[in-house]
Amino acid sequence: MKFSINRASFIKALNIVQRAISSKTTIPILTGLKLDVTGNNIMLTGSNADISIQTTISGDNPDNDLKISSTGSIVLPARFFSEIVKKLPDTELVVEVGDNFQTNIKSGNSEFTINGLDANGYPHLPEISTDNSIDLPAEIFKEVIGQTVIAVSKQESRPILTGVHFTLDQNQLLAVATDSHRLSQRKVSLPAESDGAYNIVIPGDSLKELSHMLDSEKEQIKMDLSENQVMFNFGATRFYSRLLEGMYPDTSRLIPDSSATKIQFSAPDLLAAVERASLLSHESRNNVIKLTIKPNDKVVTITGNSPDVGKVEEDLQPKEISGEDLEISFNPDYMKEALRVFGKSDVEVAFTSALRPFTITPTENDHEFIQLITPVRTF
Amino acid sequence: MKFSINRASFIKALNIVQRAISSKTTIPILTGLKLDVTGNNIMLTGSNADISIQTTISGDNPDNDLKISSTGSIVLPARFFSEIVKKLPDTELVVEVGDNFQTNIKSGNSEFTINGLDANGYPHLPEISTDNSIDLPAEIFKEVIGQTVIAVSKQESRPILTGVHFTLDQNQLLAVATDSHRLSQRKVSLPAESDGAYNIVIPGDSLKELSHMLDSEKEQIKMDLSENQVMFNFGATRFYSRLLEGMYPDTSRLIPDSSATKIQFSAPDLLAAVERASLLSHESRNNVIKLTIKPNDKVVTITGNSPDVGKVEEDLQPKEISGEDLEISFNPDYMKEALRVFGKSDVEVAFTSALRPFTITPTENDHEFIQLITPVRTF
Numbered sequence: 062m063k064f065s066i067n068r069a070s071f072i073k074a075l076n077i078v079q080r081a082i083s084s085k086t087t088i089p090i091l092t093g094l095k096l097d098v099t100g101n102n103i104m105l106t107g108s109n110a111d112i113s114i115q116t117t118i119s120g121d122n123p124d125n126d127l128k129i130s131s132t133g134s135i136v137l138p139a140r141f142f143s144e145i146v147k148k149l150p151d152t153e154l155v156v157e158v159g160d161n162f163q164t165n166i167k168s169g170n171s172e173f174t175i176n177g178l179d180a181n182g183y184p185h186l187p188e189i190s191t192d193n194s195i196d197l198p199a200e201i202f203k204e205v206i207g208q209t210v211i212a213v214s215k216q217e218s219r220p221i222l223t224g225v226h227f228t229l230d231q232n233q234l235l236a237v238a239t240d241s242h243r244l245s246q247r248k249v250s251l252p253a254e255s256d257g258a259y260n261i262v263i264p265g266d267s268l269k270e271l272s273h274m275l276d277s278e279k280e281q282i283k284m285d286l287s288e289n290q291v292m293f294n295f296g297a298t299r300f301y302s303r304l305l306e307g308m309y310p311d312t313s314r315l316i317p318d319s320s321a322t323k324i325q326f327s328a329p330d331l332l333a334a335v336e337r338a339s340l341l342s343h344e345s346r347n348n349v350i351k352l353t354i355k356p357n358d359k360v361v362t363i364t365g366n367s368p369d370v371g372k373v374e375e376d377l378q379p380k381e382i383s384g385e386d387l388e389i390s391f392n393p394d395y396m397k398e399a400l401r402v403f404g405k406s407d408v409e410v411a412f413t414s415a416l417r418p419f420t421i422t423p424t425e426n427d428h429e430f431i432q433l434i435t436p437v438r439t440f
Numbered sequence: 441m442k443f444s445i446n447r448a449s450f451i452k453a454l455n456i457v458q459r460a461i462s463s464k465t466t467i468p469i470l471t472g473l474k475l476d477v478t479g480n481n482i483m484l485t486g487s488n489a490d491i492s493i494q495t496t497i498s499g500d501n502p503d504n505d506l507k508i509s510s511t512g513s514i515v516l517p518a519r520f521f522s523e524i525v526k527k528l529p530d531t532e533l534v535v536e537v538g539d540n541f542q543t544n545i546k547s548g549n550s551e552f553t554i555n556g557l558d559a560n561g562y563p564h565l566p567e568i569s570t571d572n573s574i575d576l577p578a579e580i581f582k583e584v585i586g587q588t589v590i591a592v593s594k595q596e597s598r599p600i601l602t603g604v605h606f607t608l609d610q611n612q613l614l615a616v617a618t619d620s621h622r623l624s625q626r627k628v629s630l631p632a633e634s635d636g637a638y639n640i641v642i643p644g645d646s647l648k649e650l651s652h653m654l655d656s657e658k659e660q661i662k663m664d665l666s667e668n669q670v671m672f673n674f675g676a677t678r679f680y681s682r683l684l685e686g687m688y689p690d691t692s693r694l695i696p697d698s699s700a701t702k703i704q705f706s707a708p709d710l711l712a713a714v715e716r717a718s719l720l721s722h723e724s725r726n727n728v729i730k731l732t733i734k735p736n737d738k739v740v741t742i743t744g745n746s747p748d749v750g751k752v753e754e755d756l757q758p759k760e761i762s763g764e765d766l767e768i769s770f771n772p773d774y775m776k777e778a779l780r781v782f783g784k785s786d787v788e789v790a791f792t793s794a795l796r797p798f799t800i801t802p803t804e805n806d807h808e809f810i811q812l813i814t815p816v817r818t819f
Binding site: 138141144145148149150163170171172173174175176333334336337340341344369370371372373374375376377 | 517520523524527528529542549550551552553554555712713715716719720723748749750751752753754755756
């Protein structure tokens with residue numbers, strides 16, 4: 062195996078697969094990065110117990126300046142190899158595997174020889190059929206992740222809640238996450254119907270990692286399933302994640318269909334006031350802030366209190382306010398995370414009573430996205 | 441005590457004094473920030489066991505928009521108070537101290553009440569005479585710190601070596617640091633002679649903190665001494681540090697006055713090659729790289745080796761090379777830190793023998809700045 066390649070192109074691909082590689086793995090070969098050099102391209106693979114990433118550098122793209130002298134495969138120590146590549150002096154580099162998996166890396170006057178491992182010892186990635194793909198714009202999928210993962214449980218006591226539940230009804234993709242204190246649900250209409258039976262739970266951590274990789278992705282993302290794995294395809298990259306096993310709880314009945322009190326705010330204004338109030342609640346044992354809503358006076362008062370440190374009170378002017386008077390207390394951190402997702406848009410917060418969950422929806426397209434927060438009893 | 445002030449000006453001053461405030465202090469009142477409101481200005485003070493910082497916001501500067509209704513002093517919980525001020529909604533804020541040190545902070549519709557502490561319980565800062573000041577451009581002093589603190593010892597076994605030794609001979613200020621493996625020495629010619637008897641050791645950590653504060657400082661810095669404290673004056677800020685007690689070792693004889701082999705490089709080129717070689721030495725137990733210098737062939741070869749991981753070899757083209765053949769091994773991390781200080785300029789590395797310390801100097805103004813590194817015996 063021997064090839065020369067443009068260093069910048071190679072670093073880009075290394076950075077992609079390194080997201081899956083951990084130095085903490087208990088399987089030694091997974092601290093390595095697998096290179097497969099075939100006829101006209103190089104495939105890089107990185108993996109840990111939960112996710113695997115594979116990306117291809119093609120000889121067809123002249124920017125890659127890929128020249129393959131001989132094909133083959135090798136596993137190289139990932140962290141160390143990419144540190145070397147990043148520090149090489151020239152714009153090109155040559156990688157050549159010699160006897161006993163000894164690998165030579167040359168660039169300019171610099172020459173490294175490092176010990177590789179037999180690629181036959183590297184685990185095989187699952188084979189996943191692409192017959193029932195779901196196809197959607199990467200940007201939309203990134204939005205779906207961002208809106209749901211915030212509500213994923215961080216506790217391992219109920220593992221199934223550490224994932225996002227995806228189901229498909231004709232062309233409606235539904236993504237739901239809940240940690241049992243709050244819930245976040247997003248619906249997406251797919252351009253085409255799919256025959257696949259989608260009822261899967263993807264680990265929240267896998268989705269966060271995937272989301273980072275979609276930052277600059279303007280293309281479509283394709284999603285395919287096997288029994289216990291999901292594969293995402295975008296650009297020259299494939300991202301595999303295990304699925305969580307078990308039944309996801311039925312969340313459809315949790316969302317109230319009526320409300321007694323409603324207020325509307327620009328999301329950043331409400332967020333700023335909640336952040337101020339949380340400065341005090343964070344100093345107190347129960348981390349709770351209170352909203353006092355008086356529709357007749359057109360005023361919403363937010364208060365935070367910590368006996369040791371002090372208190373805060375602020376009158377807010379809602380854009381709209383209607384319904385009954387209400388006093389309600391809740392964890393400000395749930396509210397902050399919920400509001401951040403809305404960016405600069407307007408939100409409606411709808412309450413049923415002081416002890417029932419309340420909803421936060423965008424004032425536009427309110428059927429697509431809904432968040433639910435359970436209040437805290439303070440009396 | 442009551443005043444109103446521009447929030448941005450106040451935040452700037454808070455950020456300055458907060459550098460001295462630690463939440464880990466064993467003296468509870470030092471987790472606080474002291475505010476002293478006098479006739480026409482506010483003085484903010486923060487302190488820990490090692491350094492104290494005091495800065496003044498003047499009513500004379502219209503940008504500060506300072507309006508004092510009544511004078512007085514208070515100590516407020518530093519971290520918490522500055523989080524509040526940073527999140528307030530309006531461009532102005534009003535601070536008012538009421539009964540029992542309860543302090544009210546108002547901005548827009550937001551109103552905080554927090555528990556303060558009696559300012560009489562706050563320790564007094566040392567009184568330092570300004571009769572024998574040393575005056576020099578802040579930029580130069582920042583350079584002196586950057587060039588010397590790298591060689592300060594990180595080990596507490598010889599506390600005196602954790603500081604930088606400053607001495608004054610007529611108008612020559614000399615700063616030296618050594619951790620006994622390497623040494624860094626900088627000379628500065630002061631614009632005027634000083635009568636002060638300067639022979640002090642300032643803790644490296646204090647100097648690093650001071651250096652960060654001089655980032656945007658274009659003015660002069662003034663340095664004054666008491667028996668066990670040094671005070672730096674710049675802009676509206678005073679920075680106090682304790683001095684280290686004890687005799688600093690005599691370092692004047694350590695610097696060799698002749699050499700057998702000399703090489704010249706652009707500092708970033710040599711640094712990049714040392715960084716590459718250190719990738720391998722870091723994987724090996726003794727963290728050593730080797731230079732092989734052959735003046736007749738005009739070549740310098742750098743090698744790094746780790747039996748477990750691999751090896752690296754690189755031929756370098758020095759800008760100048762003269763003297764005898766030499767093989768010398770050393771810790772690449774000392775070399776990296778030494779070379780980084782030179783930025784983009786050219787350096788001369790001068791060797792006496794494989795077991796004697798070698799020097800690194802700028803090719804220009806070589807008498808002002810010198811670094812010394814002790815090699816490692818590998819045979």
